[in-house]
Amino acid sequence: MKILIVEDDPVSRRLLEVTLSKFGYEVVVTSNGNEALEVLQGPSVSSLVISDWMMPGMDGLELCRNIRGMKKSSYTYFIILTAKGGKEDVIKGLDAGADDFLIKPFNSEELKYRVKIGERIINLEQRILKLATTDSLTGVLNRRAFMERMNEEIQRAKREGSPISLILMDIDHFKNVNDTYGHQTGDLVLQRVTDQLMDRSRAYDFVGRYGGEEFVICVLSAEDIDPQSIAERMRQNIEAQNIVTDQNNQTLHITASFGVGTCRPESKDGLDALIKRTDEALYEAKNSGRNRVCLAREE
Amino acid sequence: MAYSDDLLNIFDLDDALEKVGGDREILEEILEVFSESYPDQLSELKNAIGNGDAPIVERAAHTLKGSVGTFSAKKALETAFRLEIMGRDGLLQEAAAEYSKLEQEVEELDAALRATLSES
Numbered sequence: 499m500k501i502l503i504v505e506d507d508p509v510s511r512r513l514l515e516v517t518l519s520k521f522g523y524e525v526v527v528t529s530n531g532n533e534a535l536e537v538l539q540g541p542s543v544s545s546l547v548i549s550d551w552m553m554p555g556m557d558g559l560e561l562c563r564n565i566r567g568m569k570k571s572s573y574t575y576f577i578i579l580t581a582k583g584g585k586e587d588v589i590k591g592l593d594a595g596a597d598d599f600l601i602k603p604f605n606s607e608e609l610k611y612r613v614k615i616g617e618r619i620i621n622l623e624q625r626i627l628k629l630a631t632t633d634s635l636t637g638v639l640n641r642r643a644f645m646e647r648m649n650e651e652i653q654r655a656k657r658e659g660s661p662i663s664l665i666l667m668d669i670d671h672f673k674n675v676n677d678t679y680g681h682q683t684g685d686l687v688l689q690r691v692t693d694q695l696m697d698r699s700r701a702y703d704f705v706g707r708y709g710g711e712e713f714v715i716c717v718l719s720a721e722d723i724d725p726q727s728i729a730e731r732m733r734q735n736i737e738a739q740n741i742v743t744d745q746n747n748q749t750l751h752i753t754a755s756f757g758v759g760t761c762r763p764e765s766k767d768g769l770d771a772l773i774k775r776t777d778e779a780l781y782e783a784k785n786s787g788r789n790r791v792c793l794a795r796e797e
Numbered sequence: 798m799a800y801s802d803d804l805l806n807i808f809d810l811d812d813a814l815e816k817v818g819g820d821r822e823i824l825e826e827i828l829e830v831f832s833e834s835y836p837d838q839l840s841e842l843k844n845a846i847g848n849g850d851a852p853i854v855e856r857a858a859h860t861l862k863g864s865v866g867t868f869s870a871k872k873a874l875e876t877a878f879r880l881e882i883m884g885r886d887g888l889l890q891e892a893a894a895e896y897s898k899l900e901q902e903v904e905e906l907d908a909a910l911r912a913t914l915s916e917s
Contacts, residue, residue, distance in 0.1 A: 508834040509864040513827050517817065552859050581863060603866040606818040 499617055500524045502544035504534040504561060505579070506553040510602065514548060517606045518613070531556025535564055538574070545620045546575045546613065548600070551591070559594045566595040573623045575616040579604070633707040635685055636692040644706025648716050649769050655719070656763050663717040663725035663760040666776045667695070667732070670753045670788040672711035679750070683743050687752055694735040698728060729756040729791045737789060755783035759794035767797050807902075807909045809869040816869070824868075825914050831864055832911070835903055838864065842880070842899075846892045854892060855884025858899075865903065868910060873902040 501523045505511040511527060518525050526544055528534045530553045538544065547565065549558040556564070558578050565574050578596040580588075588599060597619075598612055631643035639647065648664070655662035669675075669691060676684040688711065695705050699715055700723075708714045715732075717725040733756055741750040757780030761772045779794035786792070817823040838861050845853035858880035865873040876899040883892050 507838075507860045507863045509827050509831045509867050512830040513817070513823070513867055516823050516826055520820070520823070550863075552856055554856060581859065581866070602863055603816055603869070605816045606820075606823075 499546060499620065500526060500542065500544045501613070502526045502528065502534060502537060502547045504528050504531060504547065504549035504553070504558065506530055506550060510550065510579075514609075517609060518548075521610055521613070523613070530554060531558065531561035531564070534561055538565060538568070543572070544574070545572060546577070546616045548577045548579065548613075550579045550602075551581075559590065562591075562594040562596050572627065573620065575620055577612060577616060636689055636707055638692055638696070638713070639704060639706035641706060641708055644704070644708070644714055644716075645769065647704060648706075648714075651716055651718060652761060652769055652772070655761070658719075659763045660719040661760050661762050662719070663758060664772050664776045665715040665717060665725060665729045665732070666708065666757040666759075666773070666780045667713045667715070667729070667754050668780060668784065669711040670755055670784075675750070675752070679743060679748070680745075683745070683750070686744065687741055687750065690739060690741045691736055691752060691754065694739060695732055698732045698735055700728075703728075725760060726758050726791060726793055729758050732756070733789065733791055753789035755780060755788045756791040757781070757783055757794060758791060760796075762797075765797055771797065804909065806872050807870060807906055809871065810913060812869040813867070816867070821914070827867060828910050828914055831868070832907055835861070835864065835907065839900055839903060843896060845884075846889060846896055849889060851884045851887040851889060853884070854889060855881050858884055861899070861903070865906060868906065870902075870906045873899060873906050876902055 501518055503511060503514045503525060505514060506529050511529065515525050515527050526537055526542065528537055532555050534547065534549065549561055551558040562576050562578065565576060576596045577598045577600055578591050579600050579602050580591070581602045591599060597616065600609060600612055631639055633640045652662055669687065672684070675687055692705070692713070695713055695715060699705055703715060703717050706714045717728055733754060736752055736754050739752070741752060742748070743750060757776045757778070759772050759776030759779060761767055775794040775797065779792040783790045783792040813824060814821065838857060842854065842857040842861065845857055858877050862874055862877035862881060865877060876895060880892060880895050880899060883889055883895065
């Protein structure tokens with residue numbers, strides 16, 4: 499776990515840094531609230547912040563309020579340091595959104611356990627978040643989580659002026675698999691097909707389960723790569739895959755149909771319009787014989 | 798080794814060690830940081846007193862209090878705290894005298910820490 503330290507006093511700062519490193523934590527060090535906010539708005543994720551209260555510029559209280567006002571995908575646990583006999587009052591800190599207090603000069607053992615409490619809460623939150631966003635059968639994003647992320651990525655792509663693509667995929671004749679081999683085999687097919695989608699998507703793309711046997715893949719910055727060829731490789735891999743059933747070692751062959759749609763940065767289209775066009779392409783792939791990739795019309 | 802009451806008033810090694818989990822190396826390391834940083838902290842405080850800037854007096858004294866508190870430095874901590882209160886209340890009449898005391902105590906602390914921690 500990465501911990502962000504915010505402390506203007508060099509002695510206390512170094513003490514926190516050395517002690518927390520000794521406990522095995524990765525530590526990022528800043529000396530005031532403004533610096534800390536910059537770090538928190540950057541790409542590196544510190545889920546726990548230990549901040550001094552009184553600092554030049556932005557103080558700990560204001561930093562805490564700022565963090566609480568940020569739109570963050572995960573919780574930031576905030577421990578505020580106060581000095582014995584100082585005017586800092588605990589209620590004010592709690593009101594600003596602090597989770598815990600540590601009185602300076604602090605004892606390293608106490609620090610350790612306070613941080614552990616924070617870590618427990620952060621881990622719990624992450625487990626719940628994972629459960630709430632994952633499709634339990636296949637391990638990919640569930641529909642809601644995929645759509646949320648896709649929406650964010652479309653906004654980002656538009657800001658950055660890059661195109662973004664959506665692949666919509668549907669397993670061919672899936673109902674027959676369930677009817678013929680039973681639902682356990684149906685589940686196995688969904689898992690094996692997901693493996694191929696994951697295998698063929700790049701690290702920064704992401705896969706979600708759209709519905710029963712329908713999957714979605716987001717292909718980011720589709721400028722230098724061709725999303726159609728990614729879909730085509732997925733299609734080929736699925737077609738080539740032998741799925742051996744658990745029950746009687748039968749080998750199944752599955753195919754899937756794909757629709758590919760792209761949202762250009764200059765487009766006014768949102769996610770709904772992109773899905774609609776891509777769905778039409780998928781429909782076309784189904785209607786023209788299945789096991790193929792069809793490109794959505796340009797808007 | 799027994800410490801005299803005088804030295805205990807400057808700083809309490811046992812207490813300071815306990816706070817860092819008995820790790821003397823940590824204490825030695827932060828002493829380095831302290832020796833480097835206290836002159837700047839003192840001059841910030843001195844300037845603020847000279848300028849009659851009470852909020853900065855409060856904050857700078859508070860920060861120094863935190864620094865010396867790490868070493869359980871009773872005397873310097875109390876003096877820094879008095880300066881912090883003066884800053885908070887905006888009553889700086891006696892701040893200059895209090896500052897001279899703090900400066901002396903902090904230098905004394907630094908020397909005592911160096912002498913003690915470089916032992917053994």
